[in-house]
Amino acid sequence: MNQNKWWQKATVYQIYPRSFQDSNGDGVGDIPGIIQRLPYLKELGVQVIWLSPIYQSPNDDNGYDISDYRKILPEFGTMADVDEMITIAHELGLKIMMDLVVNHTSGEHHWFQQSRQSRDNPYRDYYIWRDPVDGHEPNNWLSDFGGSAWAFDEKTKQYYLHLFSKKQPDLNWENPALREAIYETMAWWLNKGIDGFRMDVINLISKQTGLPNDPNVNADNHGSSMTFVANGPKVHQYLQEMNAKVLSRNDIITVGETPGVTTSDAIQYAGFDSHELQMIFQFEHTEIDNSREGLGKWSDERFNLVDLKRILSKWQTALDGKAWNSLYWNNHDRPRVVSRFGDDSEAYRVVSAKMLATTLHFMQGTPYIYQGEEIGMTNVDWSSISQYQDIDTLNAYQDLVVEQQRVSPERMMTYIHHSSRDNARTPMQWDDSNQAGFTKGKPWLAVNSNYETINVAQALADQQSIFYFYKKIIALRQQMPLITNGHYQVLDMADSEVYAYKRIGVDSELLVISNFTNQTLTRHYTLNDGANMILSNYDDDQGDTLRPYESKVYFEGT
Template structure:
């Protein structure tokens, strides 16, 4: 046991290390005015539910003014609330009421790009000598000859030709999301002023969207094996991150970077004692296996990746833990079998690793993927693009086959409305929602589950309480067991005073394991399980999606 590590962590016991976060996708959380779209007052009305769940802070997906080409990640005014969600006064009321319940709120900070309807870009595209021109990235081009052949995350070129000025502008996402030019100090000063405006309003931090993309390689950079390499954690980004850190350090906040392209080894520089942010979301663990038309998360890949991140940040840095979010399908459909039991097994894994757990709305109910029946039910622009591209590339596919393949990993699965009760539309709204409600809402909903002692949501509440009341489950070391087992994810969390043993069987089959070579098999107390109470034995048989949590005092 590293005594110095535990001592150091206790000395820097930041509030966010003990916290459990809850991600809210406002459009789909709760509709208070019955227009089919979730809103700020809806979130405010449901704060007691979140308080009862036991969470400590909320991450709000974008609520800013936006044309909604990318559901709010294309911002046209950083300091205005989209009318769909409410007003600034209503946001301030939400913030005040959340704080009164000891719930903090962090905002989504989107500064890699803006909307093409942002006043800066509307000015920038007027002429080459416009004062805002250099807020964005422009190069000489023609409609047939773009500056390079880089591809965007949403498909198609990273360049869009603009006839007015006979140049092309750069965008790593949709063409309606032009990238900001971080080399421009005037642009950066405007962004920093906006950041301070929100922090002075009293918010508790930021989840920083796509932040690892703000630095780009030279336009003549040659791509080899990774088509995203020209704009993923490119050398020189540290200059900008240090400027952001200087602002963040002025406030008692939490900062979480979405940092694709940052390896587990590089993450110390991002999240360590002198790091730019408190923690980052890595995107590596979302591994996939299976033939086209099938959906399955790779358990060995999940285990290997999460363990590597746990080990890399064991002595310096901090993990942001998640299994699903607004950009992924439902974890219980990817890593589980859609059952309550598999939802509980995944919850055990998530809540008891080292780091700050992020629960995505509905995950605590065991919400599963939506059974999409036609492309008309789909909202996500990237999914629609992928569907059309698939039909063009493989004309032999039927529309139904193309839909199945495309929807396997669609973001729309996690964006269906939250299921509150058995009323029409799952109690989300009294009118038809912007996106369809999963038809299983009569059996998976918050009202019903809260009344059932052994429900998924009550299991989450048990895990959250256990974590908060156990210092070892916050600061204790992590050690993986049975590294090469294809379906067992087992690990220990250890301090000077106790050891916790967490065992999950992430498969539909019963599995017998032998831990005798790695553990002394006595004096263990079973604390929590999603199955019958078992004594730790040699060998130990786990049924499908069993989750067992043991403690041994030293």
């Protein structure tokens, strides 16, 4: 096992730039705002900052539709601002990881603008174009945002593929010229001084040979073809080529977003000897509360702890010694962790947020903190669909409520409160001043109304806050090789209330115990005489008694 790579001990902090800090009062977070807050991230103790896209974009999908990979969206700032951010971050000992979105571009990218001019345009083959079949789409693939994954272009009388929005045409990775153009852009950013890439839906870049119909598409054409398209026949060839030409030439961090993968797939993508990526994001644990009505993530169901333990334990065990895990609860696409897996009530928000941090960060892998997680930010509870901006949320409401009438408006709103991506995208809550200190103007998306009590200023003033708890855990990961290298062993898998596991080294052990309920429980775990409690979200240790959402860690050894 590669025990000494810097990124294996690192903790990553994800910034969603639009919602982090606005410096000029236009209501949109920007790069000068990020620069202003870098000392805060240094204080937290993270080593890497992952930036969601800041590139030129028409913002059909909040920046994941890129129209120029080498320009910055003006509302975020300038390339000079980016250079300053990289310089200051490096002076503070912080690394910068950029989002790389190369399964698709914006329809406004000059490649696509050229591609649609004619069938023989030099850029035509940068994208995936097909003739109609019997006057209809080339196959039955469905977009992840609803509807067909094909859009007809009147000018050239062909369809182009878009697995996401119609304004996000998929790139044709079969074309060597396209691949070289992407590698050149990656090298260009690395030469600027960035320290790695998070790769958006990177396991979709190789499509199924011949583009066959998706057998999983049902009669009412509801769903997505992402899983069917994922892990195509040439994806490892492409990533090994990318690794050889770009990634392996730099000491950087790489993580691939890979929907629909198994642990065996992960070992291919992120195996220590695979020469592809260093780790991947898998989604299995984020889908355990999916709808039982076939509505995907649109539900308000509470997860089952045994399911969570089974999934996380499977990934911990299967990758041990073979590949590297990424550890995360939430991101810009997922609801707030304390609302989803914890308890965001006033009584238990703080203690359950600390419990969730403990449970995840003592596992093997590189942990990712999403902005606001470290102060316990919660989901929003807006009353009207008109308050939401996320394209995925709006499309789902239109599809399920208005068109198909499968879900009542009232029920759909409870699902949206639970699952919408806008839960993660409300502005960062810095203090209790107007607009939570995020902007002096009108924010692009409304601030969560609880900002007066949940904010950074409050957290920094309270030594018992969630912030300082995260800071302590991050420091422990740097200090204790056992957290990086120890083997994982789950205890009492069938226990539906407590998650307990060990990390086992040659001459030391960690025991992690987390009560996932708001009840006081009794559990006995055998401890050797030399075991010391090194972390707890309560002030004392009551032995076999576990108070609501109590989490504690014992260490024994040398």
